Amino acid sequence: MRHLLTSLLVLSLLIALASPASAHPDIAVTTRLLFDMQGGTVVRLLESWTFDRYRSAALMRAFDADRDGQLSDGEGAALLDGILPDLAAKDYFTAVTSAGEPVALDRRIMIEARAENGIVSLAFALPLTGAAHPDAAHPLSVMLSDPSYVMAFRPAEGHALQLRGDDGDCRFSTEDRPADRYFGGLVVPRATVLICR
Template sequence: MKKTFTPAAAAIILALQPLPALAHPHIFAEARLEVVADAGKITEVRNVWRFDDVFSSSVLLDFDKNTNLKLDPDELKEIADTIRTSTGDYDYFTFITDNGNPVKLAVPEVFNVDFKDNQLLVFFVVKPQTAVPLKGKLSFGIYDPTFYTSIDFAKDGDLATEGDGFGACKRQVIRPDPDAVMAQNQNMMTEAFFNNPGGSDMGKLFATRLEVSC
């Protein structure tokens, strides 16, 4: 049977697709990111996303199949499955670099959603395919490469570390200046970029990130 997507499901998927002339966000979320280490190695990254009221309301309207004005467990599961599938091609919007090298991520085992105070909440855990040693310079962040969804952190404390091994490391939250990023990357600001922002890695340059140096 052919899968039919509701408007909200389509919006979730569209948020992850390279769209013409859409190099600015249409969906907004605040995030919390916790980097967890054990025995001197990064073992997992925990993510919490809280979406804006407008997008959250559209999700409620489209996934509330029994029209009881709330999202029941089966409806929440459908949303979770849709987001996990849609973000899979984009590493779940989560990036980790190990001394400048991208770290490959495993498929999340834990992926849940909830709806509280009229906002959609997404909770999930990603793990490196291979545990990453706490050595050298590591970077952690969240970004949508298509620029359709803006996911950011309200305060620096929303990028946190937990577990053994961080005591000897220096931690710093980096919030890039968009004007400076654009000025330094003028050669990438082409018509092709604005027509297909997902075709470049520019989004990572704008993303708030946690840098850990050990």
């Protein structure tokens, strides 16, 4: 019976990720983004997503088998097995461009699920398939958005953007992307832009 209930909850989450919302997002996600650099090249993105309390509670009811308020390795693996295929099919809601041209993400990722005080977070790395040298002529842009408006992404307060391996010559900026507006034009996503000298 428990397996059936778990399967139904995972199915409902996948349906929510795949179906348009009628009026407002069903899932609020607080994000952090790290650009991992080697020799002036961005080689991967590291993202952290923290789900809102209501979605976290639903996930914990389904996957915290021992009800200790944490996700063991096995419980976290079961959660990921349930949601990763759909997230991968949507490229993790992450669009990367260099000088306006799409940069593909490698499907081979590192990912973990954890819970603290009942709040569920995912942390994962998305390798870039090609070299990205974010200079002034080729700014690197990362945008998290869900055009179905089921998931609403917002950056964490303080240290939401970080660099690793930077030599001190890079800077971030954020900008609205009105050309990518969705939900009847009401939602204008924001992109993070990285430029290095």
